[in-house]
Amino acid sequence: xxxxxxxxxxxxxxxxxxxxxxxxxxIKQDIALMEVCGTHTVAMFRHGIRNILPKKIRIIxxxxxxxxxxxxxxxxxxxxxxxxxxxxxxTFGDMIKVPGTxxxxxxxxxxxxxxxxxxxxxxxxxxxxxxxxxxxVHLAIGFETTVPTVAAALKRAKRLKYRxxxxxxAHKIIPPALKVLLNSPRxxxxxxxxxxxxxxxxxxxxxxxxxxxxxxxxVIAGFEAIDILQAIVMLLEQIWMEKPRxxxxxxxxxxxxxxxxxxxxxxxxxxxxxxxxxxxxxxxKSGLALRNKFTDFxxxxxxxxxxxxxxxxxxxxxxxxxGIIVPVQCPLFRKSCTPSMPIGPCMVSSEGACxxxxxxxxxxx
Amino acid sequence: MNKQKIMLAHGNGGLLMQRLINRLFIxxxxxxxxNRLDDSAVLxxxxxxxKIAFTTDSFVVNPIFFGGGDxxxxxxxxxxxxxSMMGARPLFLSAGVIIEEGFEIKQLEEIVGSMxxxxxxxxxxxxxxxxxxxxxxxxxxxxxxxAGIGIIDEGVDIxxxxxxxxxxxxxxxPVAEHGIAILSQREGLTFKTKLKSDCAPLNSxxxxxxxxxxxxxxxxxxxxxxxxxxxxxxxxxxxxxxEISEKDVPVRASxxxxxxxxGLDPLYLACEGRLVAFVAQDKAKSVLGAMRNNKYAKNxxxxxxxxxxxxxxxxxxxxxxxxxxxxxPVADQMPRIC
Amino acid sequence: MCLGVPVKxxxxxxxxxxxxxxxxxxxxxxxxxPGVKVGxxxxxxxxxxxxxxxxxxxxxxxxxxxQMLEYTEEQNQK
Numbered sequence: 185x186x187x188x189x190x191x192x193x194x195x196x197x198x199x200x201x202x203x204x205x206x207x208x209x210x211i212k213q214d215i216a217l218m219e220v221c222g223t224h225t226v227a228m229f230r231h232g233i234r235n236i237l238p239k240k241i242r243i244i245x246x247x248x249x250x251x252x253x254x255x256x257x258x259x260x261x262x263x264x265x266x267x268x269x270x271x272x273x274x275t276f277g278d279m280i281k282v283p284g285t286x287x288x289x290x291x292x293x294x295x296x297x298x299x300x301x302x303x304x305x306x307x308x309x310x311x312x313x314x315x316x317x318x319x320x321v322h323l324a325i326g327f328e329t330t331v332p333t334v335a336a337a338l339k340r341a342k343r344l345k346y347r348x349x350x351x352x353x354a355h356k357i358i359p360p361a362l363k364v365l366l367n368s369p370r371x372x373x374x375x376x377x378x379x380x381x382x383x384x385x386x387x388x389x390x391x392x393x394x395x396x397x398x399x400x401x402x403v404i405a406g407f408e409a410i411d412i413l414q415a416i417v418m419l420l421e422q423i424w425m426e427k428p429r430x431x432x433x434x435x436x437x438x439x440x441x442x443x444x445x446x447x448x449x450x451x452x453x454x455x456x457x458x459x460x461x462x463x464x465x466x467x468x469k470s471g472l473a474l475r476n477k478f479t480d481f482x483x484x485x486x487x488x489x490x491x492x493x494x495x496x497x498x499x500x501x502x503x504x505x506x507g508i509i510v511p512v513q514c515p516l517f518r519k520s521c522t523p524s525m526p527i528g529p530c531m532v533s534s535e536g537a538c539x540x541x542x543x544x545x546x547x548x549x
Numbered sequence: 550m551n552k553q554k555i556m557l558a559h560g561n562g563g564l565l566m567q568r569l570i571n572r573l574f575i576x577x578x579x580x581x582x583x584n585r586l587d588d589s590a591v592l593x594x595x596x597x598x599x600k601i602a603f604t605t606d607s608f609v610v611n612p613i614f615f616g617g618g619d620x621x622x623x624x625x626x627x628x629x630x631x632x633s634m635m636g637a638r639p640l641f642l643s644a645g646v647i648i649e650e651g652f653e654i655k656q657l658e659e660i661v662g663s664m665x666x667x668x669x670x671x672x673x674x675x676x677x678x679x680x681x682x683x684x685x686x687x688x689x690x691x692x693x694x695x696a697g698i699g700i701i702d703e704g705v706d707i708x709x710x711x712x713x714x715x716x717x718x719x720x721x722x723p724v725a726e727h728g729i730a731i732l733s734q735r736e737g738l739t740f741k742t743k744l745k746s747d748c749a750p751l752n753s754x755x756x757x758x759x760x761x762x763x764x765x766x767x768x769x770x771x772x773x774x775x776x777x778x779x780x781x782x783x784x785x786x787x788x789x790x791x792e793i794s795e796k797d798v799p800v801r802a803s804x805x806x807x808x809x810x811x812g813l814d815p816l817y818l819a820c821e822g823r824l825v826a827f828v829a830q831d832k833a834k835s836v837l838g839a840m841r842n843n844k845y846a847k848n849x850x851x852x853x854x855x856x857x858x859x860x861x862x863x864x865x866x867x868x869x870x871x872x873x874x875x876x877x878p879v880a881d882q883m884p885r886i887c
Numbered sequence: 888m889c890l891g892v893p894v895k896x897x898x899x900x901x902x903x904x905x906x907x908x909x910x911x912x913x914x915x916x917x918x919x920x921p922g923v924k925v926g927x928x929x930x931x932x933x934x935x936x937x938x939x940x941x942x943x944x945x946x947x948x949x950x951x952x953x954q955m956l957e958y959t960e961e962q963n964q965k
Binding site (some may be wrong): 185186187188190191196200203221223278304305306307326327329330333334336337339340379380381384385407410414433435436437438443445446449529534 | 889890891892893895902908909915916918919920921928930932933934935937938940941942944945947948949950953955
């Protein structure tokens with residue numbers, strides 16, 4: 185496959201690893217690099233990146249898995265909506281298994297509610313078109329990569345006058361969460377591997393505060409083995425030079441100003457709001473809500489629902505998401521919290537750090 | 550009394566299903582033969598000579614018609630293959646059909662025609678059957694159960710606990726085709742090009758391989774859960790480690806493309822016309838040659854070997870040259886986007 | 888958090904394009920990438936093209952890597 189296979193070239197990968205080994209020897213301290221994208225979490229494991237890096241380089245997974253950071257309440261809302269008459273909920277795959285306060289969408293489906301997995305919001309729109317008598321509610325999660333697609337779909341829905349299509353908006357944006365992370369005294373990282381596809385939309389400018397205020401280097405990385413390895417090389421070079429800045433490794437897809445059309449569409453349909461991140465709490469201006477012009481599609485304006493009281497669990501996903509502990513350090517990991525019986529979202533989502541650790545370490549190491 | 554409910558994940562071949570089988574079915578029905586949980590039960594009626602292989606499978610696939618086949622063809626191939634994986638020659642099948650009220654007879658005729666053609670190709674007969682019709686909504690269009698009987702010749706001893714360190718691991722062709730053909734047709738995940746299932750009866754292939762039966766230790770068709778699951782089961786039953794190389798596992802470009810787009814791993818998607826063979830190292834080349842002469846294994850290839858280290862674990866050599874564990878899936882691979 | 892796959896544009900009809908990857912084809916939305924043409928490669932995410940893939944940059948990245956690593960080898964041999 186073009187633009188995929190070339191970036192999996194094992195000869196180049198091996199040489200990059202060699203260079204990483206050499207560079208890390210020139211840096212005195214241990215190095216902690218954080219990746220903030222669920223897709224990077226999975227790619228790291230899938231290509232066995234952690235296993236080939238020298239021991240002094242530690243890769244920490246941050247809060248970049250949108251499923252993991254979706255609040256318990258949003259899951260409860262989705263389940264409540266699913267239980268309504270003549271209503272279909274559409275969702276991306278992983279959300280199905282995330283535990284809410286009392287149940288999950290998977291359990292709600294087992295109880296007979298119409299909950300369908302879709303790959304694109306356009307599929308949800310299609311279901312709405314084919315089932316005019318049903319309300320179709322799309323559980324809109326995802327970061328800046330996905331938001332413009334939902335914005336484009338809503339514009340289509342508005343133009344074509346859909347009356348039975350809604351979204352439950354749980355979108356979030358990345359830079360404010362990064363700010364909270366970097367402000368936390370418990371977070372000690374030397375470099376950030378920045379999300380390649382979010383950056384395709386937002387460009388490099390929103391990350392400048394990382395280098396300027398926090399003096400930490402950041403590299404916007406692609407997702408193939410070579411992309412990740414090259415990004416690590418670039419970070420090590422910056423760490424050695426002690427001149428932090430925001431660099432783009434993924435130049436074939438990311439421009440420093442981002443995708444302006446997508447940004448415009450995003451701001452046309454959505455406005456910034458204060459939202460709850462599972463594990464991180466309320467973060468100001470870190471989420472999105474529908475603008476008045478698109479209220480007709482906002483399921484929260486059309487429905488009222490009874491939600492169960494939130495119960496605190498001993499789940500430590502919040503600490504995992506901030507890179508404060510690794511999954512094996514959570515007392516529930518592998519014992520009461522496993523992929524088949526997850527307590528927290530990090531174990532549910534295939535991109536969650538806990539699930540990735542469990543899967544790729546065989547749950548044993 | 551357990552108040553929990555059965556979830557879809559309990560039926561998909563991963564950990565949850567294994568647990569259900571062990572905790573409920575094995576604990577209630579268990580016996581020496583069932584407990585082996587092989588593709589077919591091996592029965593010896595008079596303790597010497599030939600043995601009988603006996604198996605059953607139910608087919609509830611949705612969609613019932615897909616690129617490369619339909620539920621009927623699948624129902625015949627699935628059971629023929631389960632028998633073949635024990636080194637048996639499949640002879641007779643039963644077929645039990647449960648049909649939903651309102652199902653179109655034209656579609657039923659198509660399915661039955663498909664079964665007839667597949668039976669002919671496999672050289673197998675349906676010798677008994679049952680038909681039930683249930684109220685609309687009580688089943689999804691049509692469910693088919695087939696059970697099968699085959700003969701295992703004397704001296705043939707092929708089952709999942711027989712893999713040995715240093716065995717070569719051969720796969721008969723590109724993987725993941727059935728899984729992706731099915732997924733690609735379901736609502737919401739459509740592609741313009743029809744991806745075809747690899748659904749096929751493998752008894753002729755196995756017959757060609759049985760010339761070397763003494764050197765063939767394990768045969769397995771990687772259905773639900775794909776190649777990764779099959780290898781993990783064999784590693785566990787045989788108490789060996791397994792190492793395979795990602796670059797050696799054949800995957801068609803179209804399947805790879807669909808998997809990339811949907812965020813799926815081809816190593817975990819079902820095949821219905823492929824087999825994995827564990828063969829004594831010194832005979833691997835000969836077995837490979839015999840396989841490649843059969844129309845269903847023209848692209849058979851060696852993908853790795855069984856080893857004596859990291860017993861019960863399967864490791865994958867990735868394209869970057871590093872090494873990672875290939876674990877049993879817990880639940881259905883849901884297409885990711887995030 | 889964002890699975891994106893490079894796909895090639897085969898046909899365009901208004902807001903929709905038929906794209907291909909590894910021989911399979913799918914219809915996607917292209918509102919977010921105005922100006923793309925048949926033959927272009929785009930990054931596909933959740934049913935939409937989110938950016939055009941820049942061939943020159945891709946080639947440059949790979950060329951740079953090859954170059955850098957040849958230099959590395961020479962250094963090692965010294």
